[in-house]
Every structure is written in structure tokens, then in C-alpha cells.
Amino acid sequence: MKMNDFMVILNDCCNDVTFSFDGKPAGIMPEVENYKKNYHVWFGDKTKDYPSAETLMNDKFFNGRALKEIFSKLDIAVS
Numbered sequence: 001m002k003m004n005d006f007m008v009i010l011n012d013c014c015n016d017v018t019f020s021f022d023g024k025p026a027g028i029m030p031e032v033e034n035y036k037k038n039y040h041v042w043f044g045d046k047t048k049d050y051p052s053a054e055t056l057m058n059d060k061f062f063n064g065r066a067l068k069e070i071f072s073k074l075d076i077a078v079s
Helices: 003-012 053-058 067-073
Strands: 017-021 024-033 036-043 046-050
Touching: 003 017, 003 024, 003 053, 003 067, 036 053, 046 053, 053 067
Parallel strands: none
Antiparallel strands: 017 024, 024 036, 036 046
């Protein structure tokens, strides 16, 4: 999957995304409430919410690395 395709999936807020990184399960559960997007993200036992896909992609939440940095190494499942 290309990064642009992944961003479309995230911005649609219709699909959950799962993957693993550094041996830990991870995922993204987007939702829209009152016309505002929110991305619930987990990595191992840590969780965090993001107000935009761009913020999510740039935050170094995954063992000190941003999702955009590790994206090419991930086997992403979309449901």
C-alpha cells in the first residue's frame, strides 16, 4: 500500500487499521463525532488520541518513531 492510499483510508474514518511494530500489536480506530475526526491509536499497552491524520503520522509514538518513518516496514490490515 502506498502512503497516499493509506492517508485516504485514514481520512475516510470508516476503517480500523492494525499492524505490528517491534513485536508489539498496534492499531488505529478513527471515528467522527459532531463532525470532528478523532484517531484512537494503540501500540502495545500505550494509547493516544489524535485530532488529525497528519498529527498521527508525525508523532513519534511508536518507540520514538513516527508512523510516516516506519510505514514502509509495516504489514497493514484494514477492516
